[in-house]
Amino acid sequence: MLNLFQYDFIVRGLAAGLIIAIIAPVIGIFLVLRRYSLIADTLSHVSLAGIALGLLLGINPLFTAIGATTISSVIIDKLRLSRKVYGESALALFLAGSLALAVVLISISHGFNATLFNYLFGSITTVTSSDIVTVSIMGFVVLISIILLYKELLYITFDEVSAQVSGINVKLINTIFIILSAITISLAIPTVGILLISALIVIPVITALQFKKSFIPSILIAQTLSIFSVVSGVVVSFYFNIAPGGTIVLISLLIFVIVELLTT
Amino acid sequence: MTYPDHTKNIIEIKNVSFSYFEGTPVLKDIDLNIHYGDYLGIIGPNGGGKSTLVKLILGILKPTSGTINVFAHSIGYVAQKATDIDSRFPVTVYDVVSMGRFSQKGLFKGLNKNDKDVINKALEQVKMTHYKNRLIGNLSGGQEQKVFIARALAQEPQIIFLDEPTSGVDETSRGEFYELLKKLNQDLGITLILISHDMEIVTREVTEVAVIDRGLTYYHAKPFPI
Numbered sequence: 503m504l505n506l507f508q509y510d511f512i513v514r515g516l517a518a519g520l521i522i523a524i525i526a527p528v529i530g531i532f533l534v535l536r537r538y539s540l541i542a543d544t545l546s547h548v549s550l551a552g553i554a555l556g557l558l559l560g561i562n563p564l565f566t567a568i569g570a571t572t573i574s575s576v577i578i579d580k581l582r583l584s585r586k587v588y589g590e591s592a593l594a595l596f597l598a599g600s601l602a603l604a605v606v607l608i609s610i611s612h613g614f615n616a617t618l619f620n621y622l623f624g625s626i627t628t629v630t631s632s633d634i635v636t637v638s639i640m641g642f643v644v645l646i647s648i649i650l651l652y653k654e655l656l657y658i659t660f661d662e663v664s665a666q667v668s669g670i671n672v673k674l675i676n677t678i679f680i681i682l683s684a685i686t687i688s689l690a691i692p693t694v695g696i697l698l699i700s701a702l703i704v705i706p707v708i709t710a711l712q713f714k715k716s717f718i719p720s721i722l723i724a725q726t727l728s729i730f731s732v733v734s735g736v737v738v739s740f741y742f743n744i745a746p747g748g749t750i751v752l753i754s755l756l757i758f759v760i761v762e763l764l765t766t
Numbered sequence: 767m768t769y770p771d772h773t774k775n776i777i778e779i780k781n782v783s784f785s786y787f788e789g790t791p792v793l794k795d796i797d798l799n800i801h802y803g804d805y806l807g808i809i810g811p812n813g814g815g816k817s818t819l820v821k822l823i824l825g826i827l828k829p830t831s832g833t834i835n836v837f838a839h840s841i842g843y844v845a846q847k848a849t850d851i852d853s854r855f856p857v858t859v860y861d862v863v864s865m866g867r868f869s870q871k872g873l874f875k876g877l878n879k880n881d882k883d884v885i886n887k888a889l890e891q892v893k894m895t896h897y898k899n900r901l902i903g904n905l906s907g908g909q910e911q912k913v914f915i916a917r918a919l920a921q922e923p924q925i926i927f928l929d930e931p932t933s934g935v936d937e938t939s940r941g942e943f944y945e946l947l948k949k950l951n952q953d954l955g956i957t958l959i960l961i962s963h964d965m966e967i968v969t970r971e972v973t974e975v976a977v978i979d980r981g982l983t984y985y986h987a988k989p990f991p992i
Contacts, residue, residue: 535855650874657865660855667824667843668921669869711856714901720856 506740514634515626515693515746519732521641522690522702527724528648529686530707531717532679535659541578541680542700544593545687548574548600550696552688553621554607563621564636567691571684574600579680583673624695624747626736637689644682644689651675656717693732694747701751706731709758712765727757770803770955775837776925777823782832784818792818794981796832800974802924805951805958807972809965814979816961820927823959838957840870842918842926844911846933851910853903859913860898863888866920888919892946908932908939915946925957926950932967944971 506512533539552570556563574596581592608618620628629637648655654675657665666672690699710724735750777800785791793815800806810816821827823834824843845851866888867881877885889895892912902910911931918926928947932940948971950956962968968975969990977984 535852653865653868653871653876654873656857656861657868660857660862660865661845661851663826663845664843664917665865665869666826667841667927668866669840711854715856716858716861716901717856 506737511627511629512736512740514629514631516733516736517634518629518637518689519626519693519736519746519750520729521637522686522693523728523732524725525641525644525686526690526703527706527710527721527728528645529683530703531710531721531724532655532659533683534704534707534711538589539700539704540590540593541575541683542687542703544578544597544600545571545575545684546691546696546699547597547604549688549691549699550621551600551604551607553691553696554604554618557617558607558611562632562636564633564688564691567688568640568685570600571688572681575680575684576677579676620695621691622696623745624691624693624698624750626693626739626746629692633692637692640685640689644686647678647682651678655679694750695745698747698751701754702728702731705751705754705758709754709761712758712761727754731757770801770957772801772803774802775799775835776802776804776957777837778833778835779819779823780833780835782819782822782829782834784815784822784827784830791830791980793822793978796978796982798976798982798985800957800959803951803955803957805947805971805973806960807968807975808959808961808978809963809968809975810978810983812963816978817929819978820929820959820961824927836925838924840921840923842866842915842921842923844914844918844926844928844931846930851902853910855902857902858898859894859900859902859905860885860889862902862913863898863916863920866917870921884922885920888916891919891950892916906939907935908943911935911939911943912946915950919950923956925959927959927961929961930963931960940967947971 533542549567549571552567553563555570556566578592578596581587582589654670657670658672658675662672687699690702694702706724706728709727710720713723715723731750731754735753736746739746739749779796779798782793782796783791784793796819808816808819818827822829823836824841864877864885867877867885871877889898892915894909894912894916897905897909902913905913932943935943944967947958951958960968960972974987975990976982
């Protein structure tokens with residue numbers, strides 16, 4: 503074990519991973535229960551376009567990713583509410599559009615393939631010291647915001663119409679929530695990679711819901727599973743020299759299967 | 767308690783029309799006054815615009831023309847069973863009832879002792895105190911609807927809207943449910959608006975009835991001529 507922590511990049515990767523493991527289920531439980539899990543996938547593709555732009559312009563890709571996902575999340579929600587297109591159609595438009603944009607941006611600037619590969623599939627070596635600062639600050643903001651808006655979010659997620667009738671500003675809360683989701687997704691990129699973010703946001707929550715506990719206990723279970731997956735994923739990937747993102751997600755899936763077998 | 771003044775309007779609907787798309791009005795020129803303490807039944811054929819009228823009163827939809835005034839600071843809403851509500855949702859009965867306090871607290875504020883008293887009283891009123899730590903999904907249809915009544919009560923409402931509240935609820939629980947509503951109306955003076963397609967229930971339970979079929983086609987207070 504001593505071996506492992508000698509490497510700064512491992513410590514950084516673990517630190518970033520742990521923060522994500524704590525905030526991802528907090529966002530994820532609301533997304534899963536609102537049947538909106540797929541927005542995580544869409545926004546992760548949007549973040550690819552943001553990252554490509556950042557690499558092209560020489561800006562920290564984490565910032566451009568946060569910008570791109572935040573703006574897109576607000577537009578997706580507006581489109582969904584306008585009822586001009588179906589909710590899933592709004593997701594499909596952005597999923598395809600951002601991927602196309604990302605591919606074009608990548609082709610304009612040849613030669614950042616290796617870096618891009620890391621962003622796609624996650625590599626703890628991509629986590630820089632400044633990333634840790636960003637992930638910590640933004641992670642803290644996301645967590646505090648969710649705690650402060652917890653009762654409104656719970657009501658809206660459970661019963662949107664009654665929440666609105668009772669006088670809660672559903673539109674405002676929904677907009678804030680979707681922005682917080684966008685930020686969380688961008689923050690998770692360095693650790694698990696764009697293609698696997700939605701898994702980390704959704705799988706521990708789905709597993710936790712199998713225990714049939716009330717809301718806060720479900721979140722705590724999901725966070726525990728998520729922390730376990732990230733830590734064991736990083737350790738396993740280090741010793742076996744395999745991709746951490748994929749390892750983390752496979753471990754969380756394995757936990758789901760075990761829990762599913764035990765609870766039925 | 768003070769008894770409600772049945773001559774004063776709590777909801778005034780003036781000349782209200784509504785259409786989802788231009789040219790096909792769902793509701794046309796509705797005029798209806800609902801008084802403090804009324805127990806109004808709204809009946810009418812499916813697609814006649816009952817639910818649309820309720821959505822207009824609740825402010826979920828905006829009328830194409832006309833005005834609606836509601837003189838109440840808190841409105842409770844109990845929806846049809848099994849619509850919108852996910853029975854696998856991880857919340858306890860107590861959590862659901864406490865939602866009734868949320869909007870009055872405002873953002874960033876937690877519930878205090880007074881809120882908890884109101885929540886416990888609401889649970890008591892619907893006789894669901896024993897079930898408060900159960901998950902909402904582990905209740906029968908009738909119990910579930912009582913919890914939603916308790917949530918509405920936790921809001922300390924002047925009006926409660928009930929949209930087909932007993933569809934899918936078994937016969938025994940149904941009787942108990944309407945007993946409870948009668949108590950809320952008579953003992954607490956809460957104005958109740960019951961939307962139903964079940965003529966028998968409506969004529970037996972309510973004190974005023976309005977028939978909505980695109981327009982207001984009929985309005986009468988008890989006793990109803992058959």
